[in-house]
Amino acid sequence: MSDESRPSPTETSAGTSVETSAEVSAEASAADRPHARTAAVIPAAGRGVRLGPGAPKALRALGGTPMLIHAVRAMAASNGVSLVVVVAPPDGAGEVKSLLDAHSLPERTDFVVVPGGETRQESVRLGLDVLPPEYDIVLVHDAARPLVPVDTVDAVIDAVREGAPAVVPAVPLADTVKQVEPAAVPGEPEPVVATPERARLRAVQTPQGFDRATLVRAHGTVTDDVTDDASMVEQLGLAVVVVPGHEEAFKVTRPLDLVLAEAVLARRRLNDGF
Ligand code: C5P
Numbered sequence: 001m002s003d004e005s006r007p008s009p010t011e012t013s014a015g016t017s018v019e020t021s022a023e024v025s026a027e028a029s030a031a032d033r034p035h036a037r038t039a040a041v042i043p044a045a046g047r048g049v050r051l052g053p054g055a056p057k058a059l060r061a062l063g064g065t066p067m068l069i070h071a072v073r074a075m076a077a078s079n080g081v082s083l084v085v086v087v088a089p090p091d092g093a094g095e096v097k098s099l100l101d102a103h104s105l106p107e108r109t110d111f112v113v114v115p116g117g118e119t120r121q122e123s124v125r126l127g128l129d130v131l132p133p134e135y136d137i138v139l140v141h142d143a144a145r146p147l148v149p150v151d152t153v154d155a156v157i158d159a160v161r162e163g164a165p166a167v168v169p170a171v172p173l174a175d176t177v178k179q180v181e182p183a184a185v186p187g188e189p190e191p192v193v194a195t196p197e198r199a200r201l202r203a204v205q206t207p208q209g210f211d212r213a214t215l216v217r218a219h220g221t222v223t224d225d226v227t228d229d230a231s232m233v234e235q236l237g238l239a240v241v242v243v244p245g246h247e248e249a250f251k252v253t254r255p256l257d258l259v260l261a262e263a264v265l266a267r268r269r270l271n272d273g274f
Contacts, residue, residue, distance in 0.1 A: 030136045030137045030160050030161060030163075030211040030212065036135075036136035036137050036161060037082055037083075037134055037135050037136060037137070038078075038080045038081050038082065038135065038136075038137040038138070038139060038157050038160075038209075039081070039082070039083040039084070039085060039131050039135040039137070039138055039139070040075035040076075040081050040083070040084045040085070040138075040139040040140075040141055040207060041085045041087065041124060041127035041128060041131075041138060041139070041140050041141070042068070042071055042072060042075065042084065042085065042086050042087065042127075042140075042141050042142070042143050043087045043116060043120050043123040043124050043127065043140070043142060043143065044056075044058035044068050044071070044086055044087055044088060044089075044096070044116070044123075044143035045087050045088060045089045045090065045092075045115075045116025045117065045120075045123040046058070046120065046123075046143075046144070047089075048060075048144070048253075050253050050254055051252070051253065051254065051255060051257075051258070052255055056089055056092070057143070057144060057252070058071070058143040058144070059095075059099070060252075060258070062146060062252075062258070062261050062262060062265060063262060063265040063266075063269075065103070066099060066103075067143060067144070067146045067252060067261075068086065068096070068099065068143045068146075069099065069100075069103045070146030070147060071141060071142070071143045071144075071145065071146045071148075072084055072086060072100065072105065072111070073105065073106075074141070074145075074146065074147065074148050074149075074150070074153065075139065075141055075153065075207065076105060076106045076109040077106075077150040077153070078150050078153040078154050078157065079154075080137075080153075080154060080157040081109060081139065081153070081157075082108065082109055082110065083109065083110045083111075083112070083131070083132070083135060084109060084110070084111050084112070085111075085112045085113075085114065085127045085130060085131065086100065086111065086112070086113045086114075086143075087113075087114055087115075087116040087123040087124070087126055087127045088113050088114065088115055088116055089115070089116060090115045090116055090117065091115070092115075093113050093114065093115045096113050097113045100113065112130060114126055114127060114129075114130055119225070120227075121219070121225070121226060121232075124140055124219065124229060125219045127140075128215065128216055128219060131212070135212060136211070136212050136213075137157060137160050137161070137209060137210070137211065137212060138209070138210050138212045138215050139153070139156065139157070139206075139207035139208065139209050139210075140206060140207060140208050140210070140215075140229045141206045141207035141208075142206045142251060144251045144252050144253065145205060145206050145249050145250065145251050145252070146252065146261065147248045147249065147250075147261060147264050147265070148169075148205070148206070148207065148246065148248065148249035149246050149248055149249070151246070152169050152205075152207075152243075152244075152245060152246045152249055153207055155169065155243045155244065156168075156169055156207055156208070156209035156243060157209055159209065159241060159243050160209040160210065160211060164209075164211075164239065164240075164241045165210065165211045165214040165233060165238050165239060165240075166208065166209070166210050166211070166214060166215075166229075166230050166233040166234075166238065166239070166240040166241070167208065167209040167210075167230075167240070167241055167242075167243055168204050168205070168206075168208045168209075168228070168230045168240060168241075168242055168243070169204075169205045169206070169207070169208075169242070169243050169244065169245035169246070169249065170202035170203060170204045170205060170242045170243075170244075170245045171202065171203050171205065171244070171245040171246070171247065172198075172199075172201075172202060172203075173198055173201050173202070173203055175198075176195065176198050177195070177196055177198065177201060178192045178193075178194070178195055179192070179193045179194040179195070179196065180192055180193060181193055202242055202245075203245075204228060204230070204242075204245075205245040205246075205249040205250075205251070206228075206249070208228060208229050208230050210229065210230075210233065214233055214236070214238060215229060215232075215233070217236065218232035218233050218235070218236055219232065221235075221236060222235045222236070248264050
């Protein structure tokens with residue numbers, strides 16, 4: 001992408017001005033700095049077609065509040081996070097900025113909005129490009145996981161502070177998983193190739209946490225399509241570790257997930273009432 005076409009960050013009223021693209025020394029890992037500052041990048045530029053027709057997924061309401069606002073609040077709920085970068089749909093940065101301005105958010109956190117790209121990977125990279133130099137730890141959190149509890153966010157940050165270059169929250173699987181040879185025609189029976197031992201499998205969630213220099217290097221090196229950022233770090237041959245995730249950090253993908261998310265919010269409201 002040329003400098004002319006590179007999107008410029010959009011400042012929110014609670015935000016701060018942000019310089020574009022900071023080069024970070026690979027030697028200066030987050031583990032060297034126990035009080036390293038943490039920024040969260042939230043890719044929210046997807047359309048969410050599996051959820052059915054309607055607004056982009058991140059802007060769908062849950063309990064009357066857009067999913068993206070829940071996700072932003074979930075990151076800002078951690079005392080460790082002092083900057084949240086929201087990666088908006090390419091043509092929707094203004095709308096997302098207005099949305100953040102219209103909702104109450106913690107004052108001790110800065111918020112920045114940038115336009116996203118064609119793929120999730122590109123959207124994350126565009127978010128990384130606007131991080132100021134003083135941030136040594138980066139969380140990447142899907143807007144589609146609006147209800148992740150703050151304890152999970154803190155556990156990820158702590159593990160990066162303790163020296164892991166990449167940390168993913170994950171949960172054991174309830175279902176047995178089969179590897180198949182995908183059918184050429186959808187709906188046709190598919191031959192099973194293998195059955196991995198379920199006890200050794202984990203379903204991976206977000207936020208995923210990274211030593212910033214490691215994640216920037218991964219995004220600059222790995223060009224294969226990936227579905228999560230940690231697998232890019234694996235491709236660099238670096239260690240990725242798992243910490244316990246949470247059942248409420250599930251991804252809102254299909255219509256039934258919206259029903260579950262509403263139920264979780266209702267349960268929280270009930271518990272808050274006592
Ligand atoms: O499509 P999927 O559910 O895997 O998307 C995960 C996250 O990546 C979502 O929060 C979505 O908004 C985001 N995304 C993005 N830019 C894209 C595609 C997806 O920020 N081009």
